[in-house]
Each structure stands twice: as structure tokens, then as C-alpha cells.
Amino acid sequence: MSSTLMHCPAPAKLNLFLHVTGRRADGYHLLQTAFQLIDRSDMLDFESRTDGKIVRSNDIPDVPAASDLIVRAAQLLQQATGCPSGVNLTLHKILPMGGGLGGGSSDAATTLMALNHLWRTGLSRQQLMELGLQLGADVPFFIFGENAFAEGVGEKLQSIQTPECWFVVIEPGVHIPTPAIFSAKELTRDTKPVRIADFSSNAEMHWKNDLQTVACALFPEVENAVRWLSQFGNAKMTGSGSCVFCAFPDEASASRVIMQIPDRWTAWKAKSLIRHPMTELLQKENLVC
The missing domain is CATH 3.30.70.890 (GHMP kinase, C-terminal domain)
Known part of the structure; x- marks a missing residue:
């Protein structure tokens, strides 16, 4: 198996609607929404390391490596599986931050999917979605991988068909x-x-x-x-x-x-x-x- 995965897409999402239906005791809001994937993406490169280190190889303005969701996603997968491998992460940022397009969550989801493959950690999609929820409410949707009707805090997903447009x-x-x-x-x-x-x-x-x-x-x-x-x-x-x-x-x-x-x-x-x-x-x- 290759030790690299290059040009991995992290696509944007649009919320075709978004309703706030309530609020939980812990402060999280209950939502209903329809997620639509679109073909504009951040891109990520992954190069496996044998020393266990997780290294972001490029600078992202206003995003320290330690708090970057791609670094945190790699660390989370490593800890959850006991994987001894590390990785060099390169993020080519295209989607705007604070734009509502889910860019950071999508980056984290692509990181989990790519490293699950690259490191041979063997987690199912459902297991990856459960890990992703620890990073953010939108991360499970991107791992789900299809347009979806979402409820809860965004983690309860059902596949839907949407018009081509x-x-x-x-x-x-x-x-x-x-x-x-x-x-x-x-x-x-x-x-x-x-x-x-x-x-x-x-x-x-x-x-x-x-x-x-x-x-x-x-x-x-x-x-x-x-x-x-x-x-x-x-x-x-x-x-x-x-x-x-x-x-x-x-x-x-x-x-x-x-x-x-x-x-x-x-x-x-x-x-x-x-x-x-x-x-x-x-x-x-x-x-x-």
C-alpha cells in the first residue's frame, strides 16, 4: 500500500434549509437541516511517517497547528486505534473560514477517512462518524458521504436525493x-x-x-x-x-x-x-x- 495520499478533496456543503427546533439542557441547539455537497473543495496531502509524529507541513493564517482540526483529527484517530504511525499533513485552503461552508469540518472528515486508509486502522464508516462528532457536529455528515437530512445537533443523518443543479x-x-x-x-x-x-x-x-x-x-x-x-x-x-x-x-x-x-x-x-x-x-x- 502506498505511504502517501495526494490531492484528497474536502468539499464544501450548503444548508438547503436550517431550522432551530429547540435547545438541550447542555446548551446545544437542536436542528433540522438538509446538507448538500458541492464540488468546491479544500485539498489535502498525506504522507505517512514511521516515527509517530503528526506534523502540519504548511502554515495556515490565523490557525495554529495545535488547534487545527486536521491535526486534532489525526491525533484522535491515532489515540483511538493505538496506531504507531504518524503523518505529514498539507492543507491547501480554498474554502473561506467563517463562511458556513463547513470547511474545517470537511477537512477533519477527509483527514479521518484518508488516514483510516493510509494507516490501515480498519474503522467502519460509523466508527469514523462517532470519532468525528468529537471534533464538531458537521464532521459526521462529511464522513457519511451523501446528501442528507440531519437532526439532533446535526449528527442524525438520513440520505436524501437532491436535484442536480x-x-x-x-x-x-x-x-x-x-x-x-x-x-x-x-x-x-x-x-x-x-x-x-x-x-x-x-x-x-x-x-x-x-x-x-x-x-x-x-x-x-x-x-x-x-x-x-x-x-x-x-x-x-x-x-x-x-x-x-x-x-x-x-x-x-x-x-x-x-x-x-x-x-x-x-x-x-x-x-x-x-x-x-x-x-x-x-x-x-x-x-x-
Whole structure:
């Protein structure tokens, strides 16, 4: 088996809707959401080491190696399995931090999936998801590897089918700390729960994000982006922000909107995915082992 895994994708997610349905005694919020994978990704390289050390080989602005989720994910897998191997980790960061795209969680999930393969630790997907939950509520979804209806704090997942489409995503240029949104007194915490059967491909993009009102009040540039993009469809914020997105039936439609976006914002288009691209990559790796 190879001692390296290169160009491993850590794709972004969009929340097609996000409802806050309650709050647990420990302070965690109960959510319902639909996660959609898209084809814009961070990329990671892994090189196994024999000395047991876990080393991030490149600098990431404002993210010390010791607190980086990819380092913590590698350490967690190492400790959980007693694996004597180490790894050199290289993260090529493309997704914005504080954008609601799940970049850090996706990086951690790809790290767990890649090292489970590289180190031959042999954990099942369910075991990796349970480990991932210790790192963050969105990590299990990325390991789950399919578009999903999620409940609980985001860890109870059921596979769903979503329409093939293209998305325009605007980065409004603000970094939103998730705690600032969830701690706001104005946050709606009692949205009536829905059933997965209520969620249809015809209706999904018309559901709301309960966090959006709070984010727009605290960060006016998010509201500006939502208002601007709404002229082309049902635009909404993803996650706890700050990125704003809108769905389009084809790439040409998305491209036309991209051409009109004000220069003050970074914007890009991405295609919907059916499954996590790491699944195919690891299947190819297994064929050559």
C-alpha cells in the first residue's frame, strides 16, 4: 500500500434549509437541516511517517497547528486505534473560514477517512462518524458521504436525493463566529419540526435558515448579499454564515449571474454533488493495493 495520499478533496456543503427546533439542557441547539455537497473543495496531502509524529507541513493564517482540526483529527484517530504511525499533513485552503461552508469540518472528515486508509486502522464508516462528532457536529455528515437530512445537533443523518443543479455562492467578506449567532437572544429556537417526507426536491430551496435573520442584523453585508442575489431566485445564507447562495438549473445561468456580481464581493459557482469525492478516490486506491 502506498505511504502517501495526494490531492484528497474536502468539499464544501450548503444548508438547503436550517431550522432551530429547540435547545438541550447542555446548551446545544437542536436542528433540522438538509446538507448538500458541492464540488468546491479544500485539498489535502498525506504522507505517512514511521516515527509517530503528526506534523502540519504548511502554515495556515490565523490557525495554529495545535488547534487545527486536521491535526486534532489525526491525533484522535491515532489515540483511538493505538496506531504507531504518524503523518505529514498539507492543507491547501480554498474554502473561506467563517463562511458556513463547513470547511474545517470537511477537512477533519477527509483527514479521518484518508488516514483510516493510509494507516490501515480498519474503522467502519460509523466508527469514523462517532470519532468525528468529537471534533464538531458537521464532521459526521462529511464522513457519511451523501446528501442528507440531519437532526439532533446535526449528527442524525438520513440520505436524501437532491436535484442536480449549479449554485452561485457569494462571500460577503465578513467572518462570522458561530457562537455569536447561536448565543443571540433574537434567535428563533422553536421552529416546528418537519418530517423528512415533507422535504421534497420541489420545495427544498424555499425553506428558510433560522440563523439568517440574526446574521443579517449583526453583519449588514450579509443582508446586502442576500438582497442582491435574491433578484435571481431564492437566495439564502448557508449555516451560520457568512456565505450566501442561490440555485440555478444549469452552468450557463450561474455564469450569467457571476458576471454581474459587484466587485466588492468574491463569488464563484459550484455544481451539486451526489456523493463525497473521497469515496471514489479511496476505491481507486484499493484497486491498486
